[in-house]
Amino acid sequence: MLSFLPVVVGILERGFIGAFIVMAIYLASRVMKFDDFSIEGTFGLGGAVVAWSLLHNTNPWLALLLGCIAGGISGCITGLLHTKLGLNKLIAGIVVTTMLFSVSINIGGANVALGNAPTVFSALHNSSFASLILLASMALAVAFIFIWYMKTESGFILKSTGINEQFVTSLGKSVPLYITLSLIMANALSALAGGIFVQYSGFFSAFGNVGILIAALAGCMIAELIAINMFIMALFGSIIYQLIIAITIELQVEPSWQKLITGLLIVVILVVKKLENKKIKGSVAA
Numbered sequence: 001m002l003s004f005l006p007v008v009v010g011i012l013e014r015g016f017i018g019a020f021i022v023m024a025i026y027l028a029s030r031v032m033k034f035d036d037f038s039i040e041g042t043f044g045l046g047g048a049v050v051a052w053s054l055l056h057n058t059n060p061w062l063a064l065l066l067g068c069i070a071g072g073i074s075g076c077i078t079g080l081l082h083t084k085l086g087l088n089k090l091i092a093g094i095v096v097t098t099m100l101f102s103v104s105i106n107i108g109g110a111n112v113a114l115g116n117a118p119t120v121f122s123a124l125h126n127s128s129f130a131s132l133i134l135l136a137s138m139a140l141a142v143a144f145i146f147i148w149y150m151k152t153e154s155g156f157i158l159k160s161t162g163i164n165e166q167f168v169t170s171l172g173k174s175v176p177l178y179i180t181l182s183l184i185m186a187n188a189l190s191a192l193a194g195g196i197f198v199q200y201s202g203f204f205s206a207f208g209n210v211g212i213l214i215a216a217l218a219g220c221m222i223a224e225l226i227a228i229n230m231f232i233m234a235l236f237g238s239i240i241y242q243l244i245i246a247i248t249i250e251l252q253v254e255p256s257w258q259k260l261i262t263g264l265l266i267v268v269i270l271v272v273k274k275l276e277n278k279k280i281k282g283s284v285a286a
Contacts, residue, residue, distance in 0.1 A: 009132055011246050015239030016135040017200060020142065020193035021216035022223060022234040027146070028186040029220070032162040034089050036183055037213065038078045039190045041097030041104075042071040044209035046191025048108030051204035054117040061120060064195045071191020072184040074100060079180030101206070108204045119199035131200070138196070142189070143231040150231075158182055211259050215241065218262050221269040241265075 021043060028036040046067035053063035074096055081092040124130035149155045161168045161178040168175050198204045216238075223237025241262075248261055 007246060009129065011242045012239060013132050013135050013200065015242040016132075016139040016235065017193055017197050018216065018219055018238035018242060019139045019235040020189045020196070021212060022219040022238045023143065023146065023231055024186040024189035024193070025213075025216045025220045026223070026231070026234060027182055027189070029217075030162075030224075031159055032179060032182040032186075034082075034162075034179065034183065035093070036075075036078060036186060037090060037093030038074055038096035038100065038183075039093075039187060039216070040209050040213035041100030042074045042187040042190040043194035043197075043212050044104040044206060045074060045100045045107075046071050046194030047198040047204045047208060048104040048194075048206070049191070050195035050198045051108040051112055051114065054114055054119065054199070055112070057117075060118055060122070060199060064120070064192060064199075067191045067195035068188040071194075072188040074191070075183035075185070075187030076180055078187070079176070079183040083176035083179055104209075105206045108206065110206045111203065113203045114198070119202075120196075121199060135196070135200075139235055142192075143235065146231045211262070214259070214262055214266070218265050218269070221266060221273075225269065225272065 021039065024039050028034050028039065049067040049070045050060075050063045053066055054060060058066070078092050078096045081087040081095065082089055087095070120134065121131050124134060150159060157168055157171070157173050158178050158181065161173075161175055161182075165175045168178065194209065197208070219237040219241040220234065221237070222240050223233035226233055226236060244261075244265065245258060248258065249255075253261070
């Protein structure tokens with residue numbers, strides 16, 4: 001039983017890190033109805049900024065803040081490309097995430113180890129569960145901040161922008177402003193996840209963000225199946241996804257098949273949701 005404990009702890013830790021990206025996907029794709037591809041690029045950017053900062057003797061918490069700011073700026077650029085230059089939502093995200101790949105390599109290098117650089121986890125090695133408690137506390141804190149924010153006037157208008165832009169305009173509010181604001185927050189969350197992952201793993205890879213968007217989407221869709229409050233369910237969705245990946249590893253499935261498994265998982269979830277919708281419609285018609 002004890003032999004499985006490190007595996008379970010690892011699943012939970014990676015799940016809480018992934019929860020930040022799942023929340024980012026939910027905020028952009030579900031709340032704002034903006035499928036933002038730049039979220040994948042800002043995960044790598046956040047990691048690159050944090051890695052560079054730590055190797056230049058920056059406080060690890062300040063390094064995370066710098067990563068978040070870099071991610072927020074990237075989200076702002078995506079928003080401006082769409083709202084000011086009229087670029088298609090998908091194309092705007094693809095353009096930004098493509099540019100961020102070069103930026104990340106030039107900041108953090110292709111591959112770099114942190115070595116003995118201090119991280120937010122450095123002082124936690126005395127306890128087996130200290131890292132898990134820290135990650136859970138950070139994820140829950142961010143989730144509750146967004147739950148609170150969505151109940152404010154600004155949060156209400158942001159949600160309304162994703163549902164009915166004309167209604168927001170009739171209130172005298174700027175639709176481009178709230179679209180851009182949602183992308184700033186979503187990409188800051190993704191960059192935060194990238195920065196935390198670099199400190200957690202002890203290294204940065206320019207290719208570490210490849211496939212992170214599809215993995216986060218899978219976590220988001222799992223969360224929607226059990227949704228009570230999506231910002232809380234994002235944690236469970238991410239953990240369940242990490243559990244599924246861990247099961248494939250235990251079954252000795254080659255890691256090269258993980259992206260295919262993730263894609264198939266999304267297809268299965270879509271089928272389940274479609275069957276549920278048909279069942280609901282059938283019961284209403286009856």
